[in-house]
Amino acid sequence: MDKPFIIAGKELKGRFLLGTGKFGSKEILRDTILQSGTQIVTVALRRIDLNLNEENILSYIPKGTILLTNTSGARNAKEAVRIARLAREAGYGNWIKIEVINDSKYLLPDNNETIKATEVLASEGFIILPYMHPDLYAARALVKAGAAAVMPLGSLIGSNLGLEMKMMIKILIDEIDEVPIIVDAGIGIPEHAKQAMELGADAVLVNTAVATATDPVKIAKAFAEAVITGRNNYLTKTADQSFMASASSPLTGYLHD
Amino acid sequence: MIEDLATKAKNLTRQYFGRAISLYAPIYISNYCDNHCLYCGFSQRHDIPRKKLSMTEIEKECQTLAATGLQNILILTGESRLQSPVSYIKEAVLAASRYFPNISLEIYPLETAEYHELFLAGADGVTIYQETYDREVYKRLHPAGKKRDYDYRYESPERIAQAGMRHLSLGILLGLTDWRQDLKALFAHLRNLEKKYPGVEYSLSFPRLQKVAGDANDYQPISDQEMMEIIATTRLMFPRVGINLSTRESAAFRDQIFEFGITKLSAGSSTKVGGYNDREGIGQFNINDKRSLNDVKEMLIKKGYDPVITDWRRIGNE
Amino acid sequence: MRAMQLTINGKNSNFPSPLNLQDYLKKQNIDLEAIVVEINEKIIKKTEWPTTILQENDVVELIMFVGGG
Numbered sequence: 165m166d167k168p169f170i171i172a173g174k175e176l177k178g179r180f181l182l183g184t185g186k187f188g189s190k191e192i193l194r195d196t197i198l199q200s201g202t203q204i205v206t207v208a209l210r211r212i213d214l215n216l217n218e219e220n221i222l223s224y225i226p227k228g229t230i231l232l233t234n235t236s237g238a239r240n241a242k243e244a245v246r247i248a249r250l251a252r253e254a255g256y257g258n259w260i261k262i263e264v265i266n267d268s269k270y271l272l273p274d275n276n277e278t279i280k281a282t283e284v285l286a287s288e289g290f291i292i293l294p295y296m297h298p299d300l301y302a303a304r305a306l307v308k309a310g311a312a313a314v315m316p317l318g319s320l321i322g323s324n325l326g327l328e329m330k331m332m333i334k335i336l337i338d339e340i341d342e343v344p345i346i347v348d349a350g351i352g353i354p355e356h357a358k359q360a361m362e363l364g365a366d367a368v369l370v371n372t373a374v375a376t377a378t379d380p381v382k383i384a385k386a387f388a389e390a391v392i393t394g395r396n397n398y399l400t401k402t403a404d405q406s407f408m409a410s411a412s413s414p415l416t417g418y419l420h421d
Numbered sequence: 422m423i424e425d426l427a428t429k430a431k432n433l434t435r436q437y438f439g440r441a442i443s444l445y446a447p448i449y450i451s452n453y454c455d456n457h458c459l460y461c462g463f464s465q466r467h468d469i470p471r472k473k474l475s476m477t478e479i480e481k482e483c484q485t486l487a488a489t490g491l492q493n494i495l496i497l498t499g500e501s502r503l504q505s506p507v508s509y510i511k512e513a514v515l516a517a518s519r520y521f522p523n524i525s526l527e528i529y530p531l532e533t534a535e536y537h538e539l540f541l542a543g544a545d546g547v548t549i550y551q552e553t554y555d556r557e558v559y560k561r562l563h564p565a566g567k568k569r570d571y572d573y574r575y576e577s578p579e580r581i582a583q584a585g586m587r588h589l590s591l592g593i594l595l596g597l598t599d600w601r602q603d604l605k606a607l608f609a610h611l612r613n614l615e616k617k618y619p620g621v622e623y624s625l626s627f628p629r630l631q632k633v634a635g636d637a638n639d640y641q642p643i644s645d646q647e648m649m650e651i652i653a654t655t656r657l658m659f660p661r662v663g664i665n666l667s668t669r670e671s672a673a674f675r676d677q678i679f680e681f682g683i684t685k686l687s688a689g690s691s692t693k694v695g696g697y698n699d700r701e702g703i704g705q706f707n708i709n710d711k712r713s714l715n716d717v718k719e720m721l722i723k724k725g726y727d728p729v730i731t732d733w734r735r736i737g738n739e
Numbered sequence: 740m741r742a743m744q745l746t747i748n749g750k751n752s753n754f755p756s757p758l759n760l761q762d763y764l765k766k767q768n769i770d771l772e773a774i775v776v777e778i779n780e781k782i783i784k785k786t787e788w789p790t791t792i793l794q795e796n797d798v799v800e801l802i803m804f805v806g807g808g
Contacts, residue, residue, distance in 0.1 A: 183808035185806045185807040185808040190806075209804060209807075210803065212802065213748075214801070218769075220770040220772060220803065220804070221806055222804050233804070236807050249782060250777065250802055251775075
């Protein structure tokens with residue numbers, strides 16, 4: 165009944181993406197990934213602290229999980245491009261979440277720099293999932309630049325406020341057909357994830373709400389379920405609308421709520 | 422239920438368009454046509470006097486119309502590259518530009534470069550109706566002439582948008598086939614264009630077929646109620662798209678229905694070539710609302726609407 | 740053996756010269772599997788580590804994957 169969720173030609177098993185930042189321990193992270201069934205996780209790149217003997221996080225991420233390297237730390241396109249190239253060089257694939265933030269107060273992404281970085285990296289063959297402030301012009305520019313998906317923020321990173329940007333995200337969902345729309349940032353409770361899916365988003369990415377929970381494994385499972393429920397609700401609603409449209413009374417089919 | 426639909430449509434129209442109604446008039450400059458469309462008064466099959474205006478005559482038409490205060494016109498031709506080539510249309514646009522700030526065209530499908538040429542000459546809108554989106558019906562109704570090419574016509578809006586035109590008007594000729602199917606297809610066509618060319622201002626028209634002499638085909642007449650449904654549904658589906666209503670419709674019907682979704686009305690029209698100066702000749706369709714521009718303006722004002730004669734002035738098309 | 744100044748991960752220090760990159764990395768307590776090395780903003784491929792000699796005033800970045808949103 166559902167059409168497949170595909171990014172850059174790769175069909176994905178689920179519509180719940182997980183961020184790996186802010187977790188209490190790597191073991192909990194591993195369990196969370198396994199129990200939630202998520203197939204894509206974000207990671208970041210940092211300078212090694214030579215005084216610590218930090219374990220390689222990658223050994224805690226189950227084999228087969230797609231690594232989406234976040235360019236966090238980048239304040240402009242040039243830095244984002246540099247980080248992406250580093251990630252690729254490390255040998256862990258070329259899926260990049262472009263996150264360009266030059267704002268430590270709100271952590272809002274810079275759409276302009278994000279578009280520039282997308283243009284450069286797309287020409288180098290990266291699979292790009294840009295994190296952006298939902299703006300239709302910017303989304304179109306990102307698609308044109310070669311993005312494999314568009315990731316509008318639901319609300320400010322870490323705010324747990326849910327879909328503050330609901331109307332703007334809906335516009336992207338309605339107008340952008342070429343790539344999936346993945347709501348990222350601000351999703352605080354499973355209900356938010358469900359709403360995002362009911363709106364028509366293709367997937368959601370959650371980090372803070374899971375990592376900082378008392379029981380990340382439990383809440384990650386709840387998020388994963390909420391995503392499935394939300395998606396099913398969306399499919400049922402749209403199926404109803406097209407059924408009604410072909411029935412004898414076409415008007416109700418045309419009327420939106 | 423239709424009351425409900427009508428009220429919603431009225432409110433949405435009020436919300437997005439306020440109480441402004443745009444007025445315009447058509448100028449037919451040539452009725453030479455190579456096509457054999459079964460339903461049309463200008464078809465090759467009809468032995469009617471064919472006329473093509475000279476530039477002097479075009480100027481006269483413009484002068485007559487401009488004197489009424491109108492600023493928005495629609496220049497029409499039949500389909501004949503021989504009689505009304507692009508160069509002829511371009512000259513007409515250049516002439517009309519001296520009288521009217523807003524010029525739209527309802528002509529045969531052109532190449533992008535040709536549309537662009539006309540845009541540079543001063544036209545900023547093009548009207549092109551697919552007539553029907555049912556390929557089988559289309560094939561039957563357009564047996565000969567270039568209009569037979571469904572796809573070329575269907576793709577014209579894209580070329581028009583690419584050429585830089587600011588206004589694009591689409592439509593279906595009601596009565597040719599099941600209107601519900603055609604409406605759905607029209608909506609899909611528009612939706613795709615909106616996504617691809619978001620900067621263009623779109624409008625829709627729903628001319629109701631008037632059978633012409635000698636046309637033995639069966640058509641599906643549309644009732645006033647269905648017309649109402651079509652307009653209201655369109656308004657709900659596309660809150661910001663313009664909806665035109667021509668003088669094919671009677672004065673009584675236009676007055677009653679316009680509040681439920683119409684944004685543009687033609688007024689004081691003639692569908693005869695050179696009709697503003699010459700009473701002779703055969704029009705493309707019968708005018709049922711014969712009121713003058715002033716009469717229509719008065720009606721609008723009485724109902725609390727603002728008849729907008731021009732909505733913006735072109736500084737230059739480039 | 741001479742000494743030279745190197746900046747490694749933002750920290751300026753003296754190091755013996757000549758210094759082979761691979762040798763240096765092996766001496767650190769890090770999992771070489773998943774790290775990336777940049778010298779003067781240029782990425783040094785793993786295959787090049789054994790033959791890369793660090794020069795005076797080189798700016799070296801040693802980068803690894805960490806948890807992140």
